[in-house]
Amino acid sequence: MSADPAFGADFRARVEANVVSEENNVKQVVTKVQLGEADAGIVYASDVTAAVQGDVATIGIPDSMNVIAEYPIARVAGGNAALGQAFIDAVLSAAGQQTLQAHGFH
Template identity: 50%
Template sequence: MAASTLRYGRLRVVSAVAVIGFLLTSCGGSSDASDEVRVSAASSLSLAFAALGSAFEALNPGVDVVLNIGGSSLLREQILEGAPVDVYASASTDTMAPIVDGGLSDGNATVFVRGFLAIAVPAGNPAHVTGLDDFGNEELLIGLCDVVVPCGAYARQVMSRAGVEPAVDTNEPNVRSLLTKIEAGELDAGIVYMTDVRSASGGVEGIEIPDAVNVAADYPIAVIVEGPNTVGGRAFVDFVMSGVGQEILAGFGFVTP
């Protein structure tokens, strides 16, 4: 008797855990409303695109802009695997290239905005970082984006232009996770987009990178031809390129190309 209840008990717990695990990790379903515009945008565009989305919705009642925010290359992989996306806004022309080359975009991608990089340090700059030279200091906790995402590739360009070999402690999967660690004070310094420093609400301070070594990040945008709502996607891209759209983007520190 004892043995059988024991086995039953184990099974019950194991299956309960499995069910809980499944419920927790499975994502919500998707709806197929035709008035949805699905926009995949790079992490560094998250706040600006939230504002652009709201403005676009205000101008087009009944239209819903659904944002899919992530690292540019992850978003690209999703689209290459057939994710139902109408617009793709990437943080580099390199990550956009396979989309255009693969015929997934409606024509060529357009550079809609440009951003520059900046050094980010925690509020109060506890490690007294003054510039790029500090990135070679083994004593400091230094974070960059991983080289496979645009902010990491740009950061390494800046480093090589400045002639500094960075003593990296972590290669973050995207710029938001890098900022989280800097804001928490766990990293002494990192290289992010200037726009991120501006939007980081006090937890992060920026230090300018000299123009001579700074890198201009071109942000391309494209309508995805296989998206469920290409008409809406095109309208959204037109809005981003418009004076109103560019003004919103400028408010977040982006520069019109």
């Protein structure tokens, strides 16, 4: 967003000036918001699990401002090539994709 002239060149600095807590992982960020110890947190949609959805509000980032995370999958050389390929096939299958979507991956 810092590159977007609508927000100004100092956007990042202005946002970071308001950061009052930096957690070690996203679960801690979500928990702080859930407990009311933080006003807001920035996490992946998949981090707002069913267990906390009723306790926090979510606001999506507009596509034009968002960074899309990519999760590559590949089989590496090793003794379990068939098992590795079976895992990849399972993840990429319709059922695997449904499972990922059910856990917030889109």
